[in-house]
Amino acid sequence: MNIREWTLPVYTILTQLATGALFVLWCIRTLGDSHYGREEMDRIVKVPILIILITAIVGIAGAHFHLSRPYLSFLAVRNFHTSWLSRELVYNLSFILSIAGLWFLLWYRKGYTKLKKILGWVAIFFGLTTDYCMARIYLLASQPAWNSPLTPISFLETTILLGIMTVPVLLIMDLRFSKSMKQEDQSIRHEIIQGSFTWLAIIAVVMVVATTVLNFFQISSLHAGNASAQTTLALLLNLYQPLLIIRYALLLTGVGWLGFSVIRLNSHRNVTEEMMGSLFIACLLVMIAEILGRFLFFAIHVRIGI
């Protein structure tokens, strides 16, 4: 793949990362409402929301480098009723606008806690819809490697896994920042981190198992497929085999690292802030693994016909 083609993994991964992070963060926020109060939870998600918004904007900006005439990208919305690409664009813009609105309310308006909560879930809806539309684009009969229910499932898996890996980094980063700013709600942040990270690690392990099973099914279906599928399989197992191995190695290492970090966190409760480096590495490894996976997704497709 040349650099222009690399814009597709950039866009898809970043959008799924933003959606997944927002989803995980909003689950924690919603569950924490009853324990710590909405105002308190809103204060904690303020900074992470800003980073998620930037990620989503960078993602869609990166997608424009894939286009021959980026300045005409807005014309794509005209085919909303017929094109998954148009729908993806519309829902992605809605997703970004929803997060932007949420960011505005969180940073500049006190109160409106219910509205903020609803807006968050609306943004998640738009994000997940974008993911679905994104996956539907690749469900083409001419592309056997893509034309499978595994494509939207793997996109959803990436969304959730990246969200699970990213949110701990965001929360620890926010904890350190709030401590450096001498904010008073440190204990609540600690409680949230202690309470949520174990579940996130467990879900991450489940997601890795699911990913492995999915890939097994993909390889099996390619093996049973037509000539194009065979070619794709040959590419995957020959030319790109080292990358496939590296991808799984990184994925397992990253999730394992998260698991060990959480175990250490639970046994030494005073090391929460020092976990930043450890969680960063775990997240980085899984992110590289997912980008490699997306690279392989684009690299191994073989078109039927011209």
Added chain:
Amino acid sequence: MFIYFLTGLAFEGLGLAAYLQSRQGSDLPLNKHLKWLAAFGIVCGVTSWIDMFLTSGGTEEYLNILRLTRMIGQPLTGLLLLKFGWEILREIPLPKWTIFIPGVLIVPIAYVITYAATTFITPSPIEIPIDIWSRYLLYLPGAIMAGIGFLRQWNMQRKLGLSDVANLMLGAGVAFLLEAFIVGLVVPAAPYGPASYYNYDRVVFNAFTGEQAGVTGFLGLTNWLDYKRILDLTSLPISFWRMLSAFTVTFFVMRGLGVFEATRKQQLKALQDERAQAQKATLDAQIVARQTAENWTEILVNINRRITELEDVDRILLYIVENARKLLRADFVGLALLNETPHSLELKYFSRENTSEMITSPVIVKTPLILDTLESVHSYHSLGNEPPAKLENIMVGLQQPAIAAEIVPLELDNRPIGVLWAARSSEIQNSETDLIWLECMADQVAITIQHGLMTAQLQSLSITEERARIARDMHDGLAQVLGYLNLEVQTLDALHKQGKSEALTAELEKMRQAIQVANADVRENILSLRTTLANEQGLVSAMGEYLAEFGIQTGIETSITNEIEGELNISSIAEVQLVCILQEGLANVRKHAHASQVRVMIKKMIQKEGEYVHLQINDNGIGFKMRDSKRSFGLKTMKERASSARGILEVHSELGTGTTIECRFPCLEAEQLKKSPAIFSQEGRFSIS
């Protein structure tokens, strides 16, 4: 080949210098990171020498071993530099916003690493992507972080005043940034990333399509990004520039390591300055302590002198209270004495800013802390953390609340007689020494009161003595005359019976003379007894009246010259002795001098020792020989009276030239009189019950 050797030499030198410095040890945090710099220098030097051996050729097997070693050494160099750069960068605490940098960089880092991983499946030899990505991913960020780290060191050392070392740190920072550019960014040609056009092989690829392109490249950028073009300008290979960069880095870092020596010197200088400051502070403290002790000593000496001079007790006590406040730098000092009937503690004297007074109307002290201290007979020293209510009303007449106080009970013959206390509302810290000094003052108060009591007893004894003297005088004078007259009457009766009229007349004349002498003595005694110091017009006026009466009684012409304006300013005992000496002197004139004129002069004289009140009694009588004066009991008594009040009495006389008696008494110091004008009021005087 020679260039690679020199490059390796430079880095080995850098590594060695850093290693030796790290062995020396230092308090500077930079020292603990030097091991990474040392390792980087050594590995980098070895890698450069491997390049040298690769260019010199050899068997394929030998070259493969060298290539393999280089493939390990190249990323290891980058890793070590990355580690050193990270450590030196965060040695000085980073700004708060940098907490978010990992969150912002995680996605780009992930993409770059993934992108790098995918390039390894290209058909080019594996050492090319290893070379390129170890430079891009390790060496470049490592050198940039090291550069920024040294620049931050430059800023810090500049603030610490080590400008020479700071400049070398600046040089090292710039050198590492240059190293990042030349070594980290300039790579072999490859169809991916910046290497596609920013390389020294003059092979240009379209980075977007990966296809080989013309030198104009994307948006014309390759024209100036083409490193080969720059190299062509100087006709020098990249290895030369890398060698130059290596020497620059080595030079500045090795010189910059002087920061350890400079810091040691600075620490030594700081210690010396600290010691000098401590010495100065000690000296200052000693001077202050000595000054304080001198001040206290001076005041204590003054108090004792006043006691010795039998100065008024009220004045002495007020003097103690006022000076205690000044020396303790207190806002209020009070002296309260126990009153027996009714049993209460009354504030008698107090001192506050601009006011020191003796209170005439009783002010009952009811502050529990003071009463408790009086009862416990133990001094109280404030710790400064008492609740405000505890010290409430302790500063009588002042609005502001006290925050600290020292209270000392007064004892006389193991009986409590009152309390002396000092209080302050300011933040000046009180010390144990303050309490000791206040206890000292309390002792002086007790001594003053005891001395006052003793003086009163002495005065009582003097009265008794005076009565005895009068009785003796009456016995020796009037009683003798009356006895003599009784005998004379019997003689007259006998002469009358015998009819001896002439003898009778002669005896009558003797009786008349005897009666005249007795009359003069009695009148003089009456005059003496009548002349007291209680004259409202003052002592000199009383002396004038006495002299005038003396003239009338004796027929001697008298005159008095007073050259003193205002008060005499001598002690009360001196005043008494002055009057007695005048009376004794005039009695001698009447009895022995046969003078027709007597002049009295009173004035003040200033001599070397100080000011004196000078009294002169001069008559125009018959005089006497000075050697006879030694046998005179009256003159001896006068001299004793003078010396008892620290005075001097001199007598000058010759036969036929009259007699002059001169006597002088020392004046009290002016400042003792100025301080308490209210002390002279009659009703407020210290009374002994």
